[in-house]
């Protein structure tokens with residue numbers, strides 16, 4: 106089959122698992138487990154984050170190459186939106202040519218939901234699963 110795959114973010118090629126979910130969280134957990142008492146906490150945290158980032162970047166690149174090198178796969182960067190039955194428009198700045206197909210698989214994943222509480226984002230003390238992974242400096246404690 107010829108397949109077109111639309112992804113809205115270049116930072117999310119390969120999906121949540123390798124970019125903002127399973128892999129980066131376990132990389133940080135693993136690094137925390139490996140830390141020795143003698144390690145400087147801030148320097149160790151910075152290097153763990155850098156290792157996490159290079160791991161996710163490498164996996165993202167590999168995922169891109171795996172798809173980009175297959176002739177039957179067309180990777181499209183942009184946000185997809187249905188404009189008809191089995192017909193999708195992709196916008197990325199401007200609107201790209203429409204895609205239509207016999208089979209359309211909707212695989213949009215999920216995203217963190219923030220309750221509508223005024224000021225909840227102020228002060229940087231409330232996190233979701235994505236922002237927590239980029240907390241800096243390392244929080245003094247996690248409970």
Ligand SMILES: Cc1cc2nc3c(=O)[nH]c(=O)nc-3n(C[C@H](O)[C@H](O)[C@H](O)COP(=O)(O)OP(=O)(O)OC[C@H]3O[C@@H](n4cnc5c(N)ncnc54)[C@H](O)[C@@H]3O)c2cc1C
Nearest residue numbers: 111112113117120121122126127184185212213214215234
């Ligand atoms: C913090 C965290 C840790 C996790 N750890 C684990 C774990 O250890 N083990 C495990 O099994 N699972 C884990 N999960 C769950 C796992 O990450 C998800 O179940 C899985 O990634 C979902 O895959 P998916 O293909 O359904 O969606 P996703 O991987 O989220 O893919 C959906 C993609 O669609 C894109 N997209 C969305 N809307 C559009 C649109 N309109 N146009 C174009 N593109 C769009 C998104 O950018 C995204 O890249 C974790 C989740 C989180 C949040």
